[in-house]
Each structure stands twice: as structure tokens, then as C-alpha cells.
Amino acid sequence: MSESNLMMHHYLAKYLRQERMPHIWCEGCGNGILLNCFLQAINELNVDLNKIVVVSGIGCIGRVSGYINVDSFHTTHGRAIAFATGVKLANPELEVVVISGDGDLFAIGGNHFIHAARRNVDIKVICANNFNYGMTGGQYGPTTPLDAWTTTTPYGNIEHPFNLAHLAAAAGAVYVARWTSLHVRRLKASIIKALQKEGFSFIEMISPCPEIFDRYNKMGTAVDVMKWFRLVSQVRHGCDPAKAEITENEILVGEFVDIEKPSYGRLLREMTSRVQDKLKREES
Amino acid sequence: MVDESRAVLTGTHFMSGDLACAEGALAAGCQFFGGYPITPATEISERMSRRLVEVGGVFVQMEDEIGSIAAVIGASYAGKKAMTATSGPGFSLMQENIGLAVMTETPLVIVNIMRGGPSTGQPTMPGQQDVMQARWGSHGDYEIIALAPSSVQEMFNLTIECFNLAETYRVPVILLADEIIGHMWERVKIPPAEEINVVSRKKPKTPTAEYQPFKPDKDLVPPMACFGEGYRFHATGLTHDEKGAPETVSAEVQTELVKRLADKIRKNAEKIVKAQRVMLEDADVAVIAYGIPSRAALSAVREARKKGIKAGLLRLVTIWPFPQELVSDVAKQVKAIVVPEMNYGQLVREVERAAKTTPVILLSKLGEEPHRPSEIIEAMRRAVK
Amino acid sequence: MVPRKLWRRPLDSEQIKLPKAEIHIIPDLCKGCDFCIEFCPRKALEESDKLNKRGVYPPKVADESKCTLCGFCTAICPDFAIFTTEKKEETSRNGR
Ligand SMILES: Cc1ncc(C[n+]2csc(CCOP(=O)(O)OP(=O)(O)O)c2C)c(N)n1
Ligand code: SF4
Ligand code: SF4
Ligand SMILES: [Mg+2]
Numbered sequence: 001m002s003e004s005n006l007m008m009h010h011y012l013a014k015y016l017r018q019e020r021m022p023h024i025w026c027e028g029c030g031n032g033i034l035l036n037c038f039l040q041a042i043n044e045l046n047v048d049l050n051k052i053v054v055v056s057g058i059g060c061i062g063r064v065s066g067y068i069n070v071d072s073f074h075t076t077h078g079r080a081i082a083f084a085t086g087v088k089l090a091n092p093e094l095e096v097v098v099i100s101g102d103g104d105l106f107a108i109g110g111n112h113f114i115h116a117a118r119r120n121v122d123i124k125v126i127c128a129n130n131f132n133y134g135m136t137g138g139q140y141g142p143t144t145p146l147d148a149w150t151t152t153t154p155y156g157n158i159e160h161p162f163n164l165a166h167l168a169a170a171a172g173a174v175y176v177a178r179w180t181s182l183h184v185r186r187l188k189a190s191i192i193k194a195l196q197k198e199g200f201s202f203i204e205m206i207s208p209c210p211e212i213f214d215r216y217n218k219m220g221t222a223v224d225v226m227k228w229f230r231l232v233s234q235v236r237h238g239c240d241p242a243k244a245e246i247t248e249n250e251i252l253v254g255e256f257v258d259i260e261k262p263s264y265g266r267l268l269r270e271m272t273s274r275v276q277d278k279l280k281r282e283e284s
Numbered sequence: 285m286v287d288e289s290r291a292v293l294t295g296t297h298f299m300s301g302d303l304a305c306a307e308g309a310l311a312a313g314c315q316f317f318g319g320y321p322i323t324p325a326t327e328i329s330e331r332m333s334r335r336l337v338e339v340g341g342v343f344v345q346m347e348d349e350i351g352s353i354a355a356v357i358g359a360s361y362a363g364k365k366a367m368t369a370t371s372g373p374g375f376s377l378m379q380e381n382i383g384l385a386v387m388t389e390t391p392l393v394i395v396n397i398m399r400g401g402p403s404t405g406q407p408t409m410p411g412q413q414d415v416m417q418a419r420w421g422s423h424g425d426y427e428i429i430a431l432a433p434s435s436v437q438e439m440f441n442l443t444i445e446c447f448n449l450a451e452t453y454r455v456p457v458i459l460l461a462d463e464i465i466g467h468m469w470e471r472v473k474i475p476p477a478e479e480i481n482v483v484s485r486k487k488p489k490t491p492t493a494e495y496q497p498f499k500p501d502k503d504l505v506p507p508m509a510c511f512g513e514g515y516r517f518h519a520t521g522l523t524h525d526e527k528g529a530p531e532t533v534s535a536e537v538q539t540e541l542v543k544r545l546a547d548k549i550r551k552n553a554e555k556i557v558k559a560q561r562v563m564l565e566d567a568d569v570a571v572i573a574y575g576i577p578s579r580a581a582l583s584a585v586r587e588a589r590k591k592g593i594k595a596g597l598l599r600l601v602t603i604w605p606f607p608q609e610l611v612s613d614v615a616k617q618v619k620a621i622v623v624p625e626m627n628y629g630q631l632v633r634e635v636e637r638a639a640k641t642t643p644v645i646l647l648s649k650l651g652e653e654p655h656r657p658s659e660i661i662e663a664m665r666r667a668v669k
Numbered sequence: 670m671v672p673r674k675l676w677r678r679p680l681d682s683e684q685i686k687l688p689k690a691e692i693h694i695i696p697d698l699c700k701g702c703d704f705c706i707e708f709c710p711r712k713a714l715e716e717s718d719k720l721n722k723r724g725v726y727p728p729k730v731a732d733e734s735k736c737t738l739c740g741f742c743t744a745i746c747p748d749f750a751i752f753t754t755e756k757k758e759e760t761s762r763n764g765r
Contacts (some may be wrong), residue, residue, distance in 0.1 A: 010752045028702035032747020050514040071511040074520035082351035086358025089342045115347040184744040223707045275337045
């Protein structure tokens with residue numbers, strides 16, 4: 001069997017825009033693992049591929065929307081969530097998923113993130129957190145750990161990072177989970193869960209960036225980084241996300257938040273029927 | 285539930301320009317509004333927040349104008365006619381995503397009720413200072429459509445026209461009004477729904493598997509599939525080929541795409557451009573105006589005729605694409621052109637370019653009452669002396 | 670030491686068919702991260718000694734019979750360059 005034929009026999013091949021493979025990501029980059037897990041999840045859920053939309057922002061991970069064989073949109077830097085809000089509200093039948101980076105979602109796009117979570121727009125946001133701006137060559141960003149080396153922190157980072165899970169929970173997300181790219185099964189299970197939940201769900205995947213961040217910070221090969229994930233991550237379902245800071249010695253992972261709350265779309269539809277019923281009563 | 289029966293408020297009303305704009309949008313089939321409050325456009329949001337619920341559409345007040353336009357692009361791709369309304373500061377925030385809408389050929393309408401700038405400027409005062417920003421505000425080469433209403437009735441009519449143009453050419457269309465038109469109250473006639481010409485984007489006829497989202501027809505406009513219709517396409521702000529695949533280094537793809545995006549407007553300009561010619565047949569001096577100053581210009585021209593000055597008016601309804609031919613035709617005929625603008629000289633540059641050797645006189649107003657007819661007459665008199 | 674015949678065994682172990690795995694590797698898709706080799710719980714894979722067309726050493730099968738079809742390599746490969754399937758001609762352990 002020729003190689004391209006063999007690729008066709010991969011059980012996830014039908015979810016990929018194969019003509020655009022291989023993807024742009026570096027060797028050992030976690031973005032490919034996130035793509036893989038996402039495809040596993042939609043395969044397992046057997047979702048209607050005509051009714052799911054993947055939206056991304058700008059960055060290395062931002063290219064992900066172009067690789068998935070569903071309706072997809074690659075927005076401007078930081079605006080994926082705002083775009084997705086428009087899509088979901090305009091057509092509630094669609095399952096809308098945002099996949100983007102730590103810089104895209106939490107620096108330039110941070111305002112959209114907190115407000116979409118607060119409104120409880122029924123979209124799923126998955127973040128590949130690689131602790132830096134990979135696409136532009138490894139500058140520091142809102143999740144870069146204190147003291148870390150990047151191309152714009154040549155003397156070490158003096159900014160405190162966001163704890164994304166805590167931020168999401170505080171802003172009102174109904175589902176918050178964190179995994180590393182080594183936790184492929186759990187990550188897939190979380191994506192499945194989020195897709196089945198109503199409301200704003202957030203999943204963070206801690207991701208290796210072996211080409212840039214990990215190299216500057218002398219973290220070794222991608223395998224070494226994955227082994228570090230294995231060494232320091234501890235599963236703590238239900239743990240208070242405020243306490244789930246990421247440190248060199250500990251990465252708490254798990255499902256931190258899983259609550260019920262009516263989504264914006266549901267409240268909007270309820271309000272609309274109330275208003276329309278009242279108008280009809282007044283007219284008759 | 286969408287209830288179109290309430291969308292068109294047929295009858296004669298007394299309303300403000302902002303309200304008429306909202307009603308025009310609804311009459312055009314607008315089902316989504318994303319906005320952020322700003323003087324003097326807030327009344328559009330307020331009206332839409334009430335009326336869109338009645339007709340089963342979606343109103344969402346976003347966290348800022350960047351979010352507003354991004355949501356509007358999303359809603360348009362989800363298949364809804366969508367718009368936002370703002371003023372200078374918000375319009376500035378929208379610029380990057382206006383480029384995204386141009387690049388992804390998203391039909392949508394942006395209303396800019398212009399106030400005094402730069403920066404926060406004079407929020408409650410009129411201005412026409414965003415004319416060049418409307419044309420060139422986002423980075424890169426592109427063409428866009430902008431219309432300038434000069435009455436409350438036109439706020440209604442031209443908002444519908446904006447939607448029709450946006451849907452026809454898959455381009456963001458800007459309604460460039462000013463604070464006076466937005467806040468002025470006048471009589472507005474809203475015709476019965478069946479008498480309103482409403483255009484919707486053309487849909488692909490190819491089988492879903494063969495659909496290429498950016499492959500144009502002869503008119504240079506690609507048919508538009510929307511999310512959820514089974515076409516499973518990709519759209520990106522990156523330079524892309526007809527399939528929508530990013531092409532970040534090919535000069536050929538870049539050239540083809542950028543030229544087509546501009547040419548679909550340039551080559552259709554004759555169909556797009558609208559202007560009103562008043563008493564121009566034998567004129568030897570002309571006023572070229574748009575928006576609020578065109579009202580004083582009309583009185584001035586009528587008044588001047590009584591005083592024996594052969595004056596005429598070219599009122600531009602379309603300002604982008606610029607009605608180049610119409611302006612040069614006028615320039616060939618008259619001795620001078622007077623351009624009253626509520627800025628320090630913006631569209632006058634385009635007029636000068638089209639007028640070639642015919643003298644062009646700018647009447648600039650900043651932060652004050654709009655031009656009085658007498659000032660325009662005086663300028664014409666001096667010009668032909 | 671407990672005599673071997675008394676060791677606990679699942680009651681149905683005689684009937685259980687242990688599917689045989691087939692490991693498919695698409696060498697030229699591989700970017701050489703080594704995740705599959707490193708994290709295969711059965712150590713069924715090893716680095717190939719042949720460079721692929723990207724200039725990296727892709728995995729090769731070390732011992733296919735070790736593979737339990739756990740799917741981890743398939744799930745963790747960032748490049749979709751490896752997957753496993755059950756061998757068609759299934760054989761049960763007791764030859765039935
Ligand atoms: C408005 C704007 N500013 C800056 C950039 C440049 N830029 C592109 S990607 C990026 C950072 C992306 O970081 P992240 O979201 O973490 O994604 P990663 O590349 O790490 O996957 C920046 C700053 C841009 N494209 N647009
Ligand atoms: S730079 Fe980092 S994040 Fe970007 S593709 Fe390479 S490894 Fe991945
Ligand atoms: S399926 Fe599991 S056991 Fe088999 S090769 Fe892959 S990782 Fe190893
Ligand atoms: Mg990043």
C-alpha cells in the first residue's frame with residue numbers, strides 16, 4: 001500500500017483535510033496531539049459533521065481549523081470567541097468549538113473570553129497552552145511562568161502568569177478541565193463531555209513547544225517535556241481551581257468545574273417566546 | 285422564532301435617523317445585531333434590542349466594538365443578515381476586522397454615525413471626518429462600499445440598499461451618516477413589505493463536495509455557502525486560493541485574490557454608484573456634496589439660480605466607490621466646483637483628482653453648525669466671478 | 670511458592686480470543702518526536718535505522734506480538750503517522 005493510501009486507512013483520516021497534511025507544526029509539538037484528541041472525540045460522539053463549526057484565532061495552534069474537515073473559520077488574532085458567539089447565537093443548531101492558543105485567547109482576546117464565559121454562551125473553548133507566543137518566535141505571554149526565558153524576557157520573566165482554569169471558573173464557565181498533552185484519553189473524554197454540555201466550557205491542554213519555549217528554557221526534548229508532565233501532574237477532580245497553580249513541581253489536572261446554568265442562547269429563546277406571545281395576546 | 289410579519293412597519297412615521305436606520309435594517313431582513321453603545325449611534329442599538337426580539341432575531345451587546353464586528357462576521361457566516369452600528373472611536377476599533385470581512389467576503393453592514401474627532405473628540409457634535417477611514421481604514425489594498433444618507437427617509441432607504449449591496453457583492457458596506465442625520469426627526473414613509481426590494485446572497489449550485497468557497501462567477505463574486513449547510517468549507521483571513529486553503533507565500537495567489545477583491549467592486553462600480561444631479565444641465569458652477577451639507581447645498585443652488593448664478597448640485601449618495609466619472613463629467617462642464625464638508629478636507633481630494641484642471645473650493649466646517657446656504661452661495665459667486 | 674497450576678486465572682481465559690495486532694506506520698508523515706516509541710506500554714516499537722524523506726528516524730515495529738492494541742500510539746501521534754488494526758485472520762489462544 002502506498003503511503004497516501006495507508007493514511008486513508010487511519011480511522012481519523014476522514015475528519016482531516018488530507019490535502020493540507022502534513023500540518024505546519026514542529027516535531028513533538030502538542031498541537032498535533034490536541035488535533036488528534038479532538039478528532040477522536042468527534043469520532044466517538046459520532047457528531048453530525050455538517051453541524052459542527054471549528055473556529056480558531058492566530059498562532060501556531062490557530063492553523064488547526066484549516067485541517068479539520070468541517071465548516072471552519074480562521075479569524076483575526078484574539079477574535080475567535082467573539083466570532084464564535086455570533087455563529088452560535090445566529091444558528092443555535094450548530095455545535096461551535098474554538099481551538100486556540102494562550103496568547104490568542106488570554107492576551108489579545110482575554111476580554112472576549114471572560115465575557116463569553118460570563119454570558120454563558122454555549123461554545124466550547126479548547127486552549128493549547130504552551131506558555132508562549134510560538135508563532136511569532138517565542139515571546140512571553142499571559143501564561144509564561146515567572147522567571148522563564150523567552151525572546152522578550154532575556155533577563156527572565158517578571159510578570160505573574162494567569163492560572164487559566166481559575167480565570168475560566170471565576171468568569172463563569174460551567175465546565176473547566178485541565179490536562180497535559182500526555183493525558184490523551186482524559187483529554188478526549190473531557191472534550192466529549194464538554195461537547196455534550198450546555199454552556200461555556202473550557203479545556204486547557206498544557207502543551208510542549210519543543211522548538212522554542214522548551215528549548216529556551218532548557219527543558220530537553222519533547223519526550224523529556226512529556227516525561228516531566230508525567231512526573232509532576234496529579235489528577236485532582238473537583239479541586240478548587242484557585243489552588244491549581246502550575247509550578248515546576250506540580251501540575252494539577254482534572255475536571256475542576258462541572259455545574260449547570262442556563263446558557264445565553266436558551267435565555268434568549270425563552271425571552272423571545274415570552275415577548276412574541278405577549279404581542280400576539282395584545283393583538284387578539 | 286423568526287416572525288417576519290413584524291419586520292416592516294408599513295405606514296408613515298415620525299422618527300429619528302437612528303430609528304429609521306434600525307427599521308431599514310429590519311425591513312432588509314437583518315436578523316442579527318451586535319454592538320456596543322456609543323453616542324450618537326446608541327439609539328440604533330436600543331431600537332434593535334427591542335425590535336429584533338419581536339421579530340425573533342438576535343441582539344447582543346458585545347464587550348467592545350472589536351467583539352461586535354467579529355460576532356457580526358460570525359452571524360453572517362452562520363447565514364443571517366447582520367449589522368453593527370457605531371461612531372468614530374468604535375469604528376477605529378473595528379478596522380482590523382473590516383479587513384477580515386473583506387478578505388473572507390462577508391456580507392455585513394456597518395453604520396457609522398460620525399461625530400467630531402480625532403479621538404473622543406466631540407461626541408455629540410456632527411462631523412464627516414471618517415470618510416477616508418471608511419475607505420482606507422483597514423490595512424492592505426481593498427475596495428469597499430459606503431453610502432451617505434442626507435435625510436431620515438434615506439436612513440431607512442439606504443440601510444436597505446446597504447444590505448442589498450453587501451449581499452450582492454459579498455463585501456462589508458458602510459452607512460456613513462453624521463450626528464445630525466442620526467438625531468434629526470423627520471417624516472418617514474415605510475412601504476408595504478412586498479414593495480421593498482430585498483436581495484440575498486447567491487447560493488452555490490455545485491454539489492457540496494465540489495464547492496470551492498472562493499471561486500468567483502463571471503461577476504467576480506463567489507456564491508456563498510454558510511455553516512451548517514453541508515459544504516464543510518474553510519475560510520481564513522490569510523491569503524487563500526479558491527478552495528480557501530492558505531497560500532502565504534505565493535505571489536500569484538496574492539495577486540489574483542487582491543485584484544479580484546478590488547475588481548469585483550471596481551468593475552461593477554457603474555451598477556453600484558448612485559448620485560443625484562440637480563440643475564446641472566446648463567450649470568457653470570457646481571456644488572458636490574454628500575450627507576448633511578448636501579441639504580444646504582440644495583437650497584443654495586435653488587437660491588443662486590434666482591440670483592442669476594447658473595448653479596447645479598451633484599449630491600453623492602455613494603461615496604465609495606468614488607463616483608469618478610460623474611464628477612469628471614461635471615468638472616468638464618463647469619468653471620468651478622464647491623465642496624462643503626464637515627471636516628478639514630477629505631472627499632475634496634477625490635473631487636480634485638477627478639476634476640483635473642477645474643478649480644475646486646473646499647468649504648470646511650469643524651465642530652460648528654453645518655454650512656448655511658448663504659455661505660455656499662457666496663463661495664459659488666466668488667468662484668464664477 | 671504456590672504451585673503454578675493453582676495460580677488464579679480468569680474463568681473464561683480459554684475462550685478469550687487475543688486479537689493479533691497489526692501496526693501501521695506511515696514513515697514519511699513522521700516528524701520524529703518519538704512519543705510512540707517512548708510511551709508504548711509494551712515497548713513494541715523502536716527507532717528505525719532508515720531516515721525518512723523528512724530526514725528523521727521514524728519508528729519501526731520491534732515486536733508486533735507484544736502489541737495489545739491499546740491504541741496509545743495512535744492517540745498520541747501528533748502527525749497521524751501510526752495506527753493499529755486487528756489482524757484479519759484472528760486466532761484464539763487455544764487454537765479454536
Ligand atoms: C493584531 C495582531 N497582533 C499581533 C499578531 C502577531 N501574532 C501572531 S500569532 C501571535 C501569538 C500567538 O500566540 P498563541 O496564541 O499562544 O499561539 P501559539 O503560536 O503559541 O500556538 C502573535 C502575537 C497578529 N497576527 N495580529
Ligand atoms: S513553535 Fe512551538 S507551538 Fe509552534 S509549531 Fe513549533 S513547537 Fe508547536
Ligand atoms: S497500540 Fe499500544 S501496545 Fe500497540 S504499539 Fe501502540 S502503544 Fe504499543
Ligand atoms: Mg502559545
